[in-house]
Amino acid sequence: MTEIRLNKYLASCGICSRRDADKLIEQGAVSVNGVVASMGCKVTEADEVSVRGKRVNSPNRKVVLAYYKPVGVTCTERDSHAEKIVMDDVKYPIRVTYAGRLDRDSEGLLLMTNDGNLIDAMMRGANGHEKEYIVKVSKEWTPEALTHMRQGVYLKELDVMTRPCTIEQIGPKTIRMILTQGINRQIRRMCKTEGYEVVSLKRTRVIDVNLANLRPGEYRELSEEEKQDLYSECGIRML
Secondary structure: OOOHHHHHHHHHHHOHHHHHHHHHHHOOEEOOOEEEEOOOEEEEOOOOOOOOOEEOOOOOOOOOOEEEEEEEEEEOOOOOOOOOOOHHHHHOOOEEEOOOOOOEEEEEEEEEOOOOHHHHHOOOOHHOEEEEEEEEOOOOOHHHHHHHHHHHHHHHOEEEEEOOEEEEEEEOEEEEEEOOOOOOOHHHHHHOOOOEEEEEEEEEEOEEEEOOOOOEEEEEEHHHHHHHEEEEEEOOOOO
């Protein structure tokens, strides 16, 4: 990553002029990675720069958020009929959008980013990226139904056969599913084909990013290492 002088960096972020940036640095109001900055120091896009304790976000910096979408929140940027949309719940200083929807009645991990190339790479079905879910249905699973689901089922309304998937039964009515494709409402459609109604559906993992300890409505920014791993898995460079 290219190093630039801190005063130029602050100016490029729209914080102030270079001259005023020098004054802030002289006053000890600027920190880099938690350390009070000195005059003439240089930074890169990977550094965390703060002014009076508030983080400065470069318009060129690529961010990825792990967000726990609660039940009842709709994955859309605009919908006058939706009770609550994702953009109402995620208040972040950089404009981000989601990669891969979760329907209104589902919950769990949603990755959000300002990098359109990453979104395209994650959503490209041919890449076969894994997404993991915990699914509870209205009655006990039979071995036959689970076998059919693992092998792939024909969705008549879409005229498509689902890919084989990984399923682990973790309770009489509860399974862990790992999918590698993104058909609209795929799990609900698959379960319905086998005669089951989904009671609750939670996405816990996308590729190598896990829901971890996030609570409904919470989000966190992925670390640089996590982002590097995600970009690598998606086969693209993090610029």
